Amino acid sequence: MRTVIMGSGKGTNCYSLLDAFASGLLNTTEIIGVFSDNPNSGILDIAKGAKIPGLYLGPYDRLNAEKDKTWIDEIKNLNPDLIVLAGFMRVLSKQFIEAFDSRIINLHPSLLPCFRGLNAIKQAWDAGVKITGCTVHWVSPDLDCGEIIAQAPVRVMTSDTLESVTAKVQAAEHMLLPSVVAEISQGMKPCE
C-alpha cells in the first residue's frame, strides 16, 4: 500500500510509522512521500533522515482553488493508496478528499466526537475529564467528523499535569496510528 504522510509539526507520529515499517509491522505498506505546509516542520527532517522524498508545498488553503490543485497534483504524482494526516493542521477541501477517493485518515488527540479542533488535549484537560485519548478517523469535509476507525483511551489521574497528559496521549498515538495503517493495508475500506 503506497502511503503518503502529511504533517505540519514535529513529526513524532511520522517517525512512529517509519519505525513500525522498519520493524516489519507495516510489511505491506510503503511510505512513499511526506508533505508539509510548514517549511520548518520536523516531519521534513524525519523524511530526509529516512531517505523518503519530503516536500514543503507552501501554505495549504482549501478556499484557494489554485493552491489546493497544486497540493492535489503533487501528491497525485505519487499515486498513493492512502494519505495519513499525522499532525496536519489544516482542513482539507471536498475536492482534495474526492481526488483521493476518500482514502485519507486523520489522527486527532482526543476521544472524538469530544474536543474537535485545535488544542484538543488542553480542551479535555480544561473540561476536567478523567478519560481522554486519541482517535484515527476517515477524513470528511467537516472538521474531525469522519467515521471513526479506532481509538485509544488515556486515563487522567490526580497526579497528572497538562504536560504529563499530553505525553501520555502522544504515546498512545504512537501505538494507535501504525496499527490502523496496518489494518487498512490488510483491506479495510472507508464506508460509502
Ligand code: GAR
Ligand atoms: C498529534 O498529537 C496529533 O494528534 C495532532 O498533532 C500532533 C502532531 O504531532 N493533530 C491534531 O491536533 C489535528 N487536529 P507530531 O507532529 O509529533 O506527529
